[in-house]
Amino acid sequence: MKKTALLISLILILTGCSGKQDNTIRLADQYGLAYAPLQIMKARGFLQELHPGITVEWTRLANTAAIREAVLSGSLDAGFMGIPPFLISRDKGMEWKIAAGLSRAPLGLVVSAGEYTSLAQIPRGAKIALPQPGSIQHILLSMACEEQTGDPQLLDENLIALKHPDGLNALFSGAVQGHFTSPPYLFQEQDDPRFEVLVSGEEAMGEPFTFIAAVVTEEFRRDNEELYRDFLDALDMSIAFLDTNREESLDILSTAYHMDREELEEQLYRSGMVFESSLRGLDRFITFMQASGYIGDGISEQEVCF
Amino acid sequence: MLLKGRSWIWILPVLLLWEGIFRLNLFSPLVFPSPGQVFLRLWQDLLSGELPRGILFSLSIILISLIPAAILGFLMAFLSLRYRWVDSLSGKLSALAHPLPGIALLPLFIIWTGLGFHTLVLIVIHSVIWPFYINVRSGFREIPPLWIEVGRNNGFSRSREFFHIYLPASLPSVLAGLKIGWARSWRAVISAEMIFGTIGTGGGLGWFIYNKRIFMDTPGMIGGLLVLMLIGLLVEYGLFRPWEDRVQIRWGRGHVRT
Amino acid sequence: MYVLKAKGLGFQYHHDREVRPVINHLDLAVEEGEFLALLGPSGCGKTTLLRLLSGFLNPGEGEILYRDNPLTGPFPEGQMIFQDPGQLMPWLTVEKNISFVRPDEKGSEEDIEALLSQTGLREHRGDFPHQLSGGLKQRTALARALYARPRLLFMDEPFGSLDAPARADLQQLLLRIWREQSLTVLFVTHNISEALLLADRILIYSAREGCFRPEENSLPRPRDKNGAEFLREKMRLYSLIDTL
Numbered sequence: 001m002k003k004t005a006l007l008i009s010l011i012l013i014l015t016g017c018s019g020k021q022d023n024t025i026r027l028a029d030q031y032g033l034a035y036a037p038l039q040i041m042k043a044r045g046f047l048q049e050l051h052p053g054i055t056v057e058w059t060r061l062a063n064t065a066a067i068r069e070a071v072l073s074g075s076l077d078a079g080f081m082g083i084p085p086f087l088i089s090r091d092k093g094m095e096w097k098i099a100a101g102l103s104r105a106p107l108g109l110v111v112s113a114g115e116y117t118s119l120a121q122i123p124r125g126a127k128i129a130l131p132q133p134g135s136i137q138h139i140l141l142s143m144a145c146e147e148q149t150g151d152p153q154l155l156d157e158n159l160i161a162l163k164h165p166d167g168l169n170a171l172f173s174g175a176v177q178g179h180f181t182s183p184p185y186l187f188q189e190q191d192d193p194r195f196e197v198l199v200s201g202e203e204a205m206g207e208p209f210t211f212i213a214a215v216v217t218e219e220f221r222r223d224n225e226e227l228y229r230d231f232l233d234a235l236d237m238s239i240a241f242l243d244t245n246r247e248e249s250l251d252i253l254s255t256a257y258h259m260d261r262e263e264l265e266e267q268l269y270r271s272g273m274v275f276e277s278s279l280r281g282l283d284r285f286i287t288f289m290q291a292s293g294y295i296g297d298g299i300s301e302q303e304v305c306f
Numbered sequence: 307m308l309l310k311g312r313s314w315i316w317i318l319p320v321l322l323l324w325e326g327i328f329r330l331n332l333f334s335p336l337v338f339p340s341p342g343q344v345f346l347r348l349w350q351d352l353l354s355g356e357l358p359r360g361i362l363f364s365l366s367i368i369l370i371s372l373i374p375a376a377i378l379g380f381l382m383a384f385l386s387l388r389y390r391w392v393d394s395l396s397g398k399l400s401a402l403a404h405p406l407p408g409i410a411l412l413p414l415f416i417i418w419t420g421l422g423f424h425t426l427v428l429i430v431i432h433s434v435i436w437p438f439y440i441n442v443r444s445g446f447r448e449i450p451p452l453w454i455e456v457g458r459n460n461g462f463s464r465s466r467e468f469f470h471i472y473l474p475a476s477l478p479s480v481l482a483g484l485k486i487g488w489a490r491s492w493r494a495v496i497s498a499e500m501i502f503g504t505i506g507t508g509g510g511l512g513w514f515i516y517n518k519r520i521f522m523d524t525p526g527m528i529g530g531l532l533v534l535m536l537i538g539l540l541v542e543y544g545l546f547r548p549w550e551d552r553v554q555i556r557w558g559r560g561h562v563r564t
Numbered sequence: 565m566y567v568l569k570a571k572g573l574g575f576q577y578h579h580d581r582e583v584r585p586v587i588n589h590l591d592l593a594v595e596e597g598e599f600l601a602l603l604g605p606s607g608c609g610k611t612t613l614l615r616l617l618s619g620f621l622n623p624g625e626g627e628i629l630y631r632d633n634p635l636t637g638p639f640p641e642g643q644m645i646f647q648d649p650g651q652l653m654p655w656l657t658v659e660k661n662i663s664f665v666r667p668d669e670k671g672s673e674e675d676i677e678a679l680l681s682q683t684g685l686r687e688h689r690g691d692f693p694h695q696l697s698g699g700l701k702q703r704t705a706l707a708r709a710l711y712a713r714p715r716l717l718f719m720d721e722p723f724g725s726l727d728a729p730a731r732a733d734l735q736q737l738l739l740r741i742w743r744e745q746s747l748t749v750l751f752v753t754h755n756i757s758e759a760l761l762l763a764d765r766i767l768i769y770s771a772r773e774g775c776f777r778p779e780e781n782s783l784p785r786p787r788d789k790n791g792a793e794f795l796r797e798k799m800r801l802y803s804l805i806d807t808l
Contacts, residue, residue, distance in 0.1 A: 065519050065520055068522065072334060072336055072337050073337065085520075088520075088521055088522060089522055092336060092521075092522040092523075093334070093335070093336060094334075094336060094522075127421055127422070129421075132516075132520050133517060133520055133521075134520050134521055157504075159504065160421060160502055160503070160504050161502055161503050161504075161516075162421075162501075162502045163501075166412075166413055166416065166501075166502070169413060169416060169417055170416050170417070170421055172417075173416065173417040173418075173420075174420070175416050175417065175419075175420040175421040176421055450648075450650055450651075452646055452648055452650060452651045453651070453653060455620065455638070455644065455646075456644075456651060456664070456665070456708075458620070458637070458638045459618075459620075459638045459639075459640065459642075459643060459644050459665075459712075460640050460665040460666070460712055461638075461639070461640050470664070471653075474653070474655045474656075475653075475655075477655065556654065556655060556692055556694075557654040557655065557694065558654055558692070558693065558694020558695075
């Protein structure tokens with residue numbers, strides 16, 4: 001009896017936390033320069049400015065999987081992530097959609113300088129680190145393989161899943177021969193003369209693409225249309241601020257990332273880092289992921305965007 | 307015994323309750339799939355070979371690591387008994403290294419030794435060797451001096467003393483050490499596989515579960531967890547307990563397990 | 565012919581900085597085939613003396629000669645039997661426990677068979693020690709010692725933890741074996757009756773003098789514990805120990 005009572009109360013707690021419309025927005029981001037506009041938004045209080053009386057709850061999560069799980073459990077309204085992991089979740093039936101883009105970033109496969117001139121030259125025994133299967137890095141590498149050799153799975157046997165910092169250490173120590181990564185790790189590896197980028201993300205895609213996008217639950221938008229609009233406006237304001245108020249932005253970001261001002265400036269305004277809310281490359285991601293069986297045919301560009 | 311008897315009858319109501327909650331439609335199936343979905347997916351993963359490969363992979367890592375770790379730990383314990391400096395050195399070493407989770411050492415192992423199958427093996431060896439050493443060492447210390455004296459009385463050589471007295475006399479502590487070592491290594495290998503895995507060739511059971519998470523296959527993930535539990539139980543109750551019971555009874559320390 | 569000799573034997577225990585002498589200037593000669601009992605209250609040093617004579621302890625002073633050779637450690641011809649039934653290996657059967665001391669020899673089958681019959685362990689050959697009574701355990705220990713082909717038995721209160729019937733059985737068994745194999749036995753006990761029943765000579769610890777002194781035991785064998793002469797001797801020895 002006691003156990004049953006416990007279980008029922010547990011269920012009530014679990015379901016009770018998705019109560020809505022209390023003028024709160026719960027957001028999750030991840031670590032990295034690609035999320036810089038969010039730091040501005042946080043520090044300047046743009047959303048509170050547009051929507052007085054609102055409570056904004058920020059959470060920093062380690063990876064996309066954690067964001068998806070938090071959304072599923074009802075503890076988040078929106079998250080920022082790469083397009084491919086979002087598409088996988090959408091395909092699995094998660095009810096959320098892309099609201100806007102946030103940033104474009106240079107991505108790439110870093111290898112020892114002068115070692116290879118094409119992907120086909122990478123031998124069977126060589127190891128390539130990237131964050132996880134189905135990540136944007138993995139999808140881009142598969143695209144590049146298809147582009148160069150016609151076989152998207154050409155290098156799958158070589159892939160090892162490692163978090164960015166572990167992958168960087170592995171590359172520097174020679175434990176892996178390649179690392180498909182994103183800033184700031186990409187910059188660190190590029191700046192080392194021993195290494196070079198063999199294939200960049202844009203070469204793989206064949207077009208510019210959004211690296212990080214804002215994804216919002218359908219339920220949240222349904223219940224909070226006005227707040228949703230203000231959220232998008234606040235994002236635009238943050239991106240604009242980053243472009244126009246360089247000095248102040250650097251102040252904010254160097255505190256937020258505990259980074260040296262000059263180093264930050266160098267990385268932030270480096271070529272390839274673009275902050276914009278327009279969404280790019282979605283169709284290409286969908287087509288490719290459908291063709292390689294990551295997602296089903298039910299997914300279309302119109303359906304996954306607000 | 308845990309494997310038979312009526313104590314397992316509660317599984318049925320739990321399954322029914324599970325199915326009942328699922329039917330209430332309180333949660334998305336991504337959060338809370340039905341037992342039917344979980345078992346169906348489990349069956350599919352078994353047939354596809356993905357799950358058996360993962361189990362085999364994880365178990366083979368443990369097997370490959372457990373043997374050298376046990377031999378090394380045993381030698382350390384034995385040499386500690388013979389040489390004071392070995393005792394002092396390995397005592398300090400184990401005190402320092404024992405509390406370190408193998409996962410915490412992963413980045414260091416990668417930088418120093420590279421990445422691959424052997425990295426997992428190193429992590430498992432680390433997680434087994436210290437508790438095993440500590441167990442066997444205390445086992446050696448508890449060997450009654452009488453037995454050693456019988457050997458001395460009869461002019462046993464060092465090797466005969468080792469093989470006929472120390473080795474059999476330490477069997478209970480070796481067993482206890484192996485049991486702890488198994489539990490540690492099982493945890494270590496699963497968590498290490500969740501941190502890095504080979505994407506193309508697949509990995510162990512930890513990687514299987516991690517992959518299910520990445521691709522949001524919740525029934526598959528729960529199935530993997532169930533298999534994880536089941537293997538843990540099987541090894542503990544199918545292998546170690548009966549073995550331990552047999553030794554305990556033979557040694558006259560038998561006690562009834564309820 | 566003396567099989568074991570001690571000359572000017574001395575031994576001390578060191579506790580922290582305190583030095584406690586246990587054996588002082590002891591001279592002793594044990595004759596071949598003699599049954600010698602070491603008798604005294606617990607803590608008087610009789611076990612220490614036995615361990616010195618058997619080579620398990622190194623003397624602080626003096627020397628011990630076994631067949632005129634200085635003793636440097638335990639030796640297979642002098643088998644030690646302890647009081648603790650835990651001296652048997654719990655992972656071995658009775659039979660394997662016996663052959664434990666000489667594992668790899670050929671032609672030992674008959675020896676084992678003979679020993680099993682002699683010590684009455686035939687039915688228990690496949691049992692593990694924990695399945696045995698105290699008496700059977702000590703029989704096994706005795707058989708194991710005999711299997712090593714000893715000339716000397718060092719026995720440290722071997723029957724001390726047995727009940728009276730088992731103890732009487734084992735005493736008779738020991739006497740029979742001692743006679744048949746003309747062994748030399750050094751037997752530690754705190755039981756006056758046991759010493760009187762078994763020994764030719766008794767080394768009694770005198771608390772007043774703080775040393776051991778020999779007493780001949782000329783009671784004719786077989787000895788009767790309830791005989792008048794036995795009881796008189798017992799009283800005499802008792803008074804020797806008691807007059808502190």
